[in-house]
Amino acid sequence: FKIWLAQQGENGQAFTAEQRQWLEMIRDHIAANVSIETEDFDYAPFAQQGGLGKVHEVFGDKLNALLEELNETLAA
Incomplete structure (x- = not known):
């Protein structure tokens, strides 16, 4: 994760x-x-922070690509 952030x-x-x-x-x-999908934002700890709506607000249209990249990078 730290390497990914640095990149x-x-x-x-x-x-x-x-x-x-x-x-x-x-x-x-x-x-x-092992992975994350948009449905996971309906549950803790994400729901307490505003859930899927909030994460879309924070990352905008880059969210899906970001999740895909993190799934590939961190689950490998």
């Missing part, structure tokens, strides 16, 4: 503190469950 920074992608918080929750979910 994102090298590619010019900076994440806000709120985005980092979500990324860490996503990382933890993938570590425990």
